[in-house]
Amino acid sequence: xxxxxxxxxxxxxxxxxxxxxxxxxxxxxxxxxxxxxxxxxxxxxxxxxxxxxxxxxxxxxxxxxxxxxxxxxxxxxxxxxxxxxxxxxxxxxxxxxxxxxxxxxxxxxxxxxxxxxxxxxxxxxxxxxxxxxxxxxxxxxxxxxxxxxxxxxxxxxxxxxxxxxxxxxxxxxxxxxxxxxxxxxxxxxxxxxxxxxxxxxxxxxxxxxxxxxxxxxxxxxxxxxxxxxxxxxxxxxxxxxxxxxxxxxxxxxxxxxxxxxxxxxxxxxxxxxxxxxxxxxxxxxxxxxxxxxxxxxxxxxxxxxxxxxxxxxxxxxxxxxxxxxxxxxxxxxxxxxxxxxxxxxxxxxxxxxxxxxxxxxxxxxxxxxxxxxxxxxxxxxxxxxxxxxxxxxxxxxxxxxxxxxxxxxxxxxxxxxxxxxxxxxxxxxxxxxxxxxxxxxxxxxxxxxxxxxx
Amino acid sequence: xxxxxxxxxxxxxxxxxxxxxxxxxxxxxxxxxxxxxxxxxxxxxxxxxxxxxxxxxxxxxxxxxxxxxxxxxxxxxxxxxxxxxxxxxxxxxxxxxxxxxxxxxxxxxxxxxxxxxxxxxxxxxxxxxxxxxxxxxxxxxxxxxxxxxxxxxxxxxxxxxxxxxxxxxxxxxxxxxxxxxxxxxxxxxxxxxxxxxxxxxxxxxxxxxxxxxxxxxxxxxxxxxxxxxxxxxxxxxxxxxxxxxxxxxxxxxxxxxxxxxxxxxxxxxxxxxxxxxxxxxxxxxxxxxxxxxxxxxxxxxxxxxxxxxxxxxxxxxxxxxxxxxxxxxxxxxxxxxxxxxxxxxxxxxxxxxxxxxxxxxxxxxxxxxxxxxxxxxxxxxxxxxxxxxxxxxxxxxxxxxxxxxxxxxxxxxxxxxxxxxxxxxxxxxxxxxxxxxxxxxxxxxxxxxxxxxx
Numbered sequence: 055x056x057x058x059x060x061x062x063x064x065x066x067x068x069x070x071x072x073x074x075x076x077x078x079x080x081x082x083x084x085x086x087x088x089x090x091x092x093x094x095x096x097x098x099x100x101x102x103x104x105x106x107x108x109x110x111x112x113x114x115x116x117x118x119x120x121x122x123x124x125x126x127x128x129x130x131x132x133x134x135x136x137x138x139x140x141x142x143x144x145x146x147x148x149x150x151x152x153x154x155x156x157x158x159x160x161x162x163x164x165x166x167x168x169x170x171x172x173x174x175x176x177x178x179x180x181x182x183x184x185x186x187x188x189x190x191x192x193x194x195x196x197x198x199x200x201x202x203x204x205x206x207x208x209x210x211x212x213x214x215x216x217x218x219x220x221x222x223x224x225x226x227x228x229x230x231x232x233x234x235x236x237x238x239x240x241x242x243x244x245x246x247x248x249x250x251x252x253x254x255x256x257x258x259x260x261x262x263x264x265x266x267x268x269x270x271x272x273x274x275x276x277x278x279x280x281x282x283x284x285x286x287x288x289x290x291x292x293x294x295x296x297x298x299x300x301x302x303x304x305x306x307x308x309x310x311x312x313x314x315x316x317x318x319x320x321x322x323x324x325x326x327x328x329x330x331x332x333x334x335x336x337x338x339x340x341x342x343x344x345x346x347x348x349x350x351x352x353x354x355x356x357x358x359x360x361x362x363x364x365x366x367x368x369x370x371x372x373x374x375x376x377x378x379x380x381x382x383x384x385x386x387x388x389x390x391x392x393x394x395x396x397x398x399x400x401x402x403x404x405x406x407x408x409x410x411x412x413x414x415x416x417x418x419x420x421x422x423x424x425x426x427x428x429x430x431x432x433x434x435x436x437x438x439x440x441x442x443x444x445x446x447x448x449x450x451x452x453x454x455x456x457x458x459x460x461x462x463x464x465x466x467x468x469x470x471x472x473x474x475x476x477x478x479x480x481x482x483x484x485x486x487x488x489x490x491x492x493x494x495x496x497x498x499x500x501x502x503x504x505x506x507x508x
Numbered sequence: 509x510x511x512x513x514x515x516x517x518x519x520x521x522x523x524x525x526x527x528x529x530x531x532x533x534x535x536x537x538x539x540x541x542x543x544x545x546x547x548x549x550x551x552x553x554x555x556x557x558x559x560x561x562x563x564x565x566x567x568x569x570x571x572x573x574x575x576x577x578x579x580x581x582x583x584x585x586x587x588x589x590x591x592x593x594x595x596x597x598x599x600x601x602x603x604x605x606x607x608x609x610x611x612x613x614x615x616x617x618x619x620x621x622x623x624x625x626x627x628x629x630x631x632x633x634x635x636x637x638x639x640x641x642x643x644x645x646x647x648x649x650x651x652x653x654x655x656x657x658x659x660x661x662x663x664x665x666x667x668x669x670x671x672x673x674x675x676x677x678x679x680x681x682x683x684x685x686x687x688x689x690x691x692x693x694x695x696x697x698x699x700x701x702x703x704x705x706x707x708x709x710x711x712x713x714x715x716x717x718x719x720x721x722x723x724x725x726x727x728x729x730x731x732x733x734x735x736x737x738x739x740x741x742x743x744x745x746x747x748x749x750x751x752x753x754x755x756x757x758x759x760x761x762x763x764x765x766x767x768x769x770x771x772x773x774x775x776x777x778x779x780x781x782x783x784x785x786x787x788x789x790x791x792x793x794x795x796x797x798x799x800x801x802x803x804x805x806x807x808x809x810x811x812x813x814x815x816x817x818x819x820x821x822x823x824x825x826x827x828x829x830x831x832x833x834x835x836x837x838x839x840x841x842x843x844x845x846x847x848x849x850x851x852x853x854x855x856x857x858x859x860x861x862x863x864x865x866x867x868x869x870x871x872x873x874x875x876x877x878x879x880x881x882x883x884x885x886x887x888x889x890x891x892x893x894x895x896x897x898x899x900x901x902x903x904x905x906x907x908x909x910x911x912x913x914x915x916x917x918x919x920x921x922x923x924x925x926x927x928x929x930x931x932x933x934x935x936x937x938x939x940x941x942x943x944x945x946x947x948x949x950x951x952x953x954x955x956x957x958x959x960x961x962x
Contacts, residue, residue: 084819145821148718208819235723249722253820262784264602264935268703268905269689271835272747272805273796275789278830279743279808286740289733293726330716335729335860342727351726354733355823356814361831365538365662366707366868367599368833368906369809369934376732377815379822381725406789414820451722452822480823481718 057191058499062183066492069183070166072102073491076141076175077159077168083119083142083208092119092204095141099182099202100124106182107189108200114220116212119204123223126189127197133506134197136226136465137185138455139178139233140206143170144480151482164488171486173479177232177472178202180491184498193499195506199226203455206233209253209415210455217462228428228505229459232494234449234471239489241319242440244432245469247347247448248456250382250419252391253355256399257375257410258284264360265370275406278359278374284402284409285376288352292338295352295380297398300391305384307348315348316341318445328475346450351381377414381450388416388454417454420467427508428468435500436470439493470501511645512953516637520946523637524620526556527945530595530629531613531622537573537596537662546573546658549595553636553656554578560636561643562654568674570666573658577677580643581651587960588651590680590919591639592909593632593687594660597624598934605936618942625940627933631686631926632656634945638952647953649960653680657909660687663707663869664909671916682882682959683913686948688903688925693943695773696894698886699923701801701902702910704836704873706845707809710853711829711864712738718814719824729860732813732828738856738863739830742806746792749806749834751852754845759838761802769802770795772899782929800904805835831868835904842870842908871908874921881962882922889954890924893947924955 062069081095082088096113103111103124111124119142146156146169154160159168166176181200188194201224203213217224234245260277261270290296307315320343326334336345345351359374361367380395382388396411403409423429424446436444449469456467472494478484516523535549536542550567557565557578565578573596600610600623608614613622620630635654642648655678657667671678688699714731715724744750761769774797780788790799799805813828815821834849836842850865857863877883878900890898903923910921926948932938 084817084821086818144823145815145817145819147815147817147821151717207821251722251822253822260783260785263605263932263937265783266905266934267805267807267809267833268705268835269800269903269929271800271807271833271904272803273788273790273799273904274783274785275787276807278811279739279806282736282739282808282811285733285736329714329719329728331714331728331860332862333729333859334727335858336727345727346722346724349726351721352733353721353725353730353824354736354814354828355721355821356816356825357732357736357828358812358816360808360810361599361601362810362812362829363538363599363601364540365599366831366833367538367601367661367809367934368705368707369598370807371810374808374811375816377820379721379725379820381722404789405787406785408786449723450725450727451720475723478717480720480821483717 055499055503058187058193061187061191062495073176073179074159076179077170078157080157081142081204082145083205084145092142096120096122096204099141102182103200106186114216116216118212121213121216122202123200125199126194128194132196134199134226135502135505136199136201136224136229137181138229138231139181139202140174140204141178141202142204142207143173143175144207148482153483165485166488167483167485169484171484172473172477173484174206174233176486176491177494180494181232181498184495188499188502195502199224206453206455209417211415213455214458214462217459221463224463226465229465229467231453231467231469232471233453234451234469235473235475236471237318237445237447238474242436242442242444243447244429244436244444245449245471246422246424246446248420249450249452250386250388250417251379251452251454252382252388252395252416253379253414254392254395255375255377255412255414257373259373259408260406261372264372267368267370270370274370275404276370277407278371280404280407281359281374281376284399285354285378287402293336295350297394299394303385303387304350312344315344318343318447347448348383350383350386353379355379381452382419384419384421386419388418392416417452418457420456422467422469426466428505431504431508432468432470432501434504435497438500439496509953509957512641512647515641515645516949527630527633528613530633531624532611534611535596535658536599537659538599546596550574550576550658553595556636557654560640568670570670572666575667575670576656577654579653580648582648586650588653588680589956589959590653590655590678590683591635592683592685593635593656594628594658595632595656596658596661597627597629598661602936607937619939620942621937621939623938625938626927626931627938628660628687630940630945631948634948635686635952638949642953642956649956653678660907660909663871665869667909668912668916671913675917678917680919683919683921685921685923686925687907688905688923689927689929690925691772691899691901692928696890696896696898697901698883698890698898699903699925700876700878700900702874703904703906704840704842704871705833705906705908706836706842706849706870707833707868708846708849709829709831709866709868711827713827713862715824715826718826721822721824724824728824729858730824731861732825734858734861735813735828735830738853739808739832741856747790749804751848753848757839757841758804766798769798772797772901801902802837804837804840807833809833835906836873838873838875840873842872846870871906872911874910876921876923880920882959885958885962886922886924886955888958889951892954893950
């Protein structure tokens with residue numbers, strides 16, 4: 055492994071400047087104006103994978119954004135690792151809160167600042183460079199396949215079909231994913247649970263046009279007022295979600311499991327002060343780490359209606375909208391939750407308005423077993439690179455496709471992410487620490503080594 | 509009066525093309541980018557008033573948008589009418605719902621389509637042209653003064669000071685205002701009541717940045733969720749406003765007054781079908797016309813927060829906002845209501861968020877007596893031009909400055925508006941019927957005639 059380490063050390067500056075090229079492509083999957091950037095980004099990655107040492111790399115078009123596939127087969131007898139990542143990124147709004155240009159990467163305070171610096175270009179790119187270091191030093195102990203998609207942030211709609219179609223090509227012993235975070239650099243962790251997701255959009259429509267709020271105010275249902283009532287009623291005073299049937303399939307942990315779960319190092323005071331909040335808020339009867347790790351949630355991700363610009367306009371808007379997503383835990387079914395949500399939302403709407411409810415995307419929760427070989431290999435690799443045995447960690451986030459992989463490909467995923475909560479993924483001023491990038495580069499080859507030996 | 513009628517008939521086409529010039533100026537007072545358009549509009553009106561026959565006309569700068577003043581004094585012994593109107597207009601959003609360009613007037617189906625076609629450029633311009641017809645035919649029986657402002661839609665902040673400063677210049681026997689509507693062309697009416705207004709903006713702030721809704725969802729107060737709860741709680745299940753003290757000064761009508769009030773012709777079925785709604789909604793125990801005429805209301809005029817563009821973004825927004833206005837009735841005090849609102853909103857906010865509450869603008873409710881000379885003169889004028897005696901009508905709208913006029917200038921206002929509800933003021937596709945414009949041109953000279961004789 056020394057050759058690999060030397061190669062990485064000698065080429066680190068080039069790795070960063072190559073990552074910057076990738077980060078400059080504004081590959082926002084949610085916005086159709088970036089359609090061409092997605093293709094550009096995919097092609098860029100295919101070239102990068104070939105240069106790194108892949109036998110071949112290809113850009114597969116889909117009905118949406120392309121999938122990049124590459125592989126290097128060292129031996130038919132060797133184990134095979136399928137690296138999954140995504141090159142699409144979140145939108146950048148609110149744009150005005152960025153301190154740097156979101157697609158013009160910069161290094162400040164030992165961190166790379168850019169949309170996608172962590173999620174997931176930075177983390178995916180570590181894999182390409184670790185792979186390069188092993189290829190170029192003839193140290194690759196196993197077969198490696200790459201599958202990098204461009205629709206993770208919008209639900210991976212076309213990757214399910216891709217997996218069905220190329221099931222044979224994608225054959226592997228483990229799917230390796232770096233799209234999650236660790237507790238901290240001092241407390242490394244491996245993610246063993248992900249929440250599922252059901253993402254909805256609702257529209258409340260009242261009168262057939264915007265109305266003067268003086269002439270009509272008090273006599274006509276105001277869609278914006280009604281929307282606040284309906285959305286507010288989706289959770290009760292105990293932070294419980296009121297949709298009938300919502301909790302029916304939630305798996306409840308035993309007291310012992312809950313105690314073990316709460317042993318992870320966590321300071322509520324640090325948490326509040328990092329976020330500048332005076333109090334946390336959530337489901338009564340659960341701790342903060344339980345609320346994100348093992349309990350479902352419901353959040354308004356966006357709300358809009360009426361006059362939202364400077365000054366005043368005395369108007370009753372004809373309609374008002376909200377984007378609402380729910381994080382799910384085992385064994386909730388994201389499609390069933392979408393149906394329950396829609397039914398409930400229609401039920402509670404008054405006759406004075408019409409409501410439209412759309413399902414935008416979703417995915418199932420996932421639990422990664424801690425007793426599988428890949429987990430044990432990762433545990434050894436992290437312990438060696440971080441000097442500390444990693445803890446198993448339940449993330450509140452979702453990677454909907456992960457449960458799809460198991461269903462379609464029959465392969466488990468290992469969630470070995472190097473993010474930190476301060477990376478501010480999905481927020482303005484996303485960043486990724488150079489130290490995290492380094493630790494990833496060190497850990498990945500060790501994982502290959504230990505996994506191949508098992 | 510025949511000469512006046514002939515002059516109007518012969519010049520009507522020119523009047524319309526001159527109105528179009530005025531309508532083409534995008535004088536949106538709420539948006540600072542239109543600051544120069546406001547000045548342009550004011551200067552345009554001063555020129556128009558001089559051409560119409562004013563002795564002199566002047567544009568008075570203020571700390572905000574200018575006030576246009578003009579006068580023609582026929583005799584120191586004659587009665588004096590002060591015509592008030594406004595040349596500023598509402599914003600045009602939602603822009604995509606306009607079927608024509610909002611500042612490119614067109615005549616279609618016997619109506620002028622443009623932002624400001626009615627409110628209040630169209631209605632103000634009728635006064636300039638009626639004045640011209642009387643001046644050019646030597647028929648003006650009284651002194652006429654014009655005061656046209658550019659800040660009515662944003663609360664007339666600088667007109668109060670203007671009235672204080674030019675109290676002598678503005679001396680008059682009645683203030684004549686065409687900035688309201690009639691029940692219908694078949695049921696002409698004169699507005700004798702206006703609601704007051706208190707317009708607030710609230711911001712709910714949670715964490716110090718947008719957060720990933722997976723990693724934090726369920727554990728941190730989401731400002732958008734909290735905002736829906738707070739706003740929803742401002743009204744109860746009976747449509748009553750829950751702010752403590754809100755109703756304390758509301759003047760309750762006697763049963764006899766309420767019966768008289770409800771005698772105005774009104775069809776709930778026509779009302780619902782014109783708005784395409786299946787049901788009305790409002791304060792329990794009151795009819796629809798009572799709800800807008802004699803009862804206060806609370807409306808969300810705008811709400812926004814988080815991701816509101818195409819697709820999905822899994823974010824907990826750092827903050828969420830709402831513009832909320834309340835319409836007030838005698839004897840509610842708009843400043844006191846602002847204080848009660850702010851106090852209540854702060855009280856109900858949970859410790860998990862911070863709230864910011866701003867008062868944007870307001871005005872007192874107004875009641876115009878039906879036994880004053882000007883009202884009786886207007887009644888005769890409308891009866892002659894429409895062939896039907898007008899009904900007294902309580903509008904739900906507000907013209908905050910009207911109560912200011914009485915307080916500062918000691919003069920009552922007559923609210924002789926020619927608008928109709930189908931004019932869609934403040935909405936996309938505002939329009940003004942050519943027939944309404946004609947009736948206004950006919951009625952105004954008759955009002956001057958009868959008022960001068962009283």
